[in-house]
Amino acid sequence: MQAHELATPYPTVTLETPADEAARVLTEHRRPGLIVVDRRGQPLAVLGASQFLKLLVPGYVQDDPALARVLDEKFADQFCARLAEKSVKDLMPKEPAPLPVVNPDDTVLEVAAIMAARRSPLVAVVARDDDGPRLLGAISVAALLEHVLPPQVS
Amino acid sequence: MQAHELATPYPTVTLETPADEAARVLTEHRRPGLIVVDRRGQPLAVLGASQFLKLLVPGYVQDDPALARVLDEKFADQFCARLAEKSVKDLMPKEPAPLPVVNPDDTVLEVAAIMAARRSPLVAVVARDDDGPRLLGAISVAALLEHVLPPQVS
Numbered sequence: 001m002q003a004h005e006l007a008t009p010y011p012t013v014t015l016e017t018p019a020d021e022a023a024r025v026l027t028e029h030r031r032p033g034l035i036v037v038d039r040r041g042q043p044l045a046v047l048g049a050s051q052f053l054k055l056l057v058p059g060y061v062q063d064d065p066a067l068a069r070v071l072d073e074k075f076a077d078q079f080c081a082r083l084a085e086k087s088v089k090d091l092m093p094k095e096p097a098p099l100p101v102v103n104p105d106d107t108v109l110e111v112a113a114i115m116a117a118r119r120s121p122l123v124a125v126v127a128r129d130d131d132g133p134r135l136l137g138a139i140s141v142a143a144l145l146e147h148v149l150p151p152q153v154s
Numbered sequence: 155m156q157a158h159e160l161a162t163p164y165p166t167v168t169l170e171t172p173a174d175e176a177a178r179v180l181t182e183h184r185r186p187g188l189i190v191v192d193r194r195g196q197p198l199a200v201l202g203a204s205q206f207l208k209l210l211v212p213g214y215v216q217d218d219p220a221l222a223r224v225l226d227e228k229f230a231d232q233f234c235a236r237l238a239e240k241s242v243k244d245l246m247p248k249e250p251a252p253l254p255v256v257n258p259d260d261t262v263l264e265v266a267a268i269m270a271a272r273r274s275p276l277v278a279v280v281a282r283d284d285d286g287p288r289l290l291g292a293i294s295v296a297a298l299l300e301h302v303l304p305p306q307v308s
Contacts, residue, residue: 020303027300032186032275049295053270056302057263065267075263076302109211109229113219116207121186141203146181148210148230149174 003111004104006147007125007137012037013047019086023052035099035124035138036088042133043124045096047088054091055082101126104136108147111139157265158258160301161279161291166191167201173240177206189253189278189292190242196287197278199250201242208245209236255280258290262301265293 012035033046056079125136187200210233254277279290
């Protein structure tokens, strides 16, 4: 079993994707994050869903969550207005979560070793051919474990 | 909209759950982690899927992932044998990822503020009544964003 056989499609955005569109992609797929790729298709990082909260929750409430109790629900409208003005680039943290990249012919153990060493719940599988890098998909820890576990005896 | 309306069921285990059973729960639900609850039902922490990799990947390969290339696939059998001997307690990291807990009547903004302040992609919704704590479910960032975003105009 090689990495390309375990890879499944994963939602991606670029740094230029509007933030409101990125939020849509995220919620449609109900993933904990999006893979950010450059214009050539090379994965750059994972954009965690929690980065969107920076736009949703005012800074003074982030510092003191107890203040949230006294705010009304207007923040939701403001959030959508703020989202429309931003792009993925604005949402990226200063130190983005790195996304390990594996080769399509890497073995399951190689993928597992890279996940363990980099403490990453996700790896990207990238093919490199004459046209440049191409994201084949991603492998989550859960998908990898499912492959390694013996068939359920019921 | 209150926390209990946003909460959805989330797979849980206890510290005593056998590790192989926990791995099954994780892969069946394809979640990035499991909520670990104590015997009373109070959430203790999140057990990330990557914690299982510690049993799958030998220590010397974790230190040098390049060694994975020279190993054969027998490790998978050994992994299952090791899993069968362990419990969730053995998989917990020294500093487990904390799981913020919110009250059923907390507002969406309160939940968002706690997620942002604690940098957690997940919160547990716990009711407290005469019978003790009761986990109503969990709220992910993606679910919260979906609620806050305006309906898609197509």
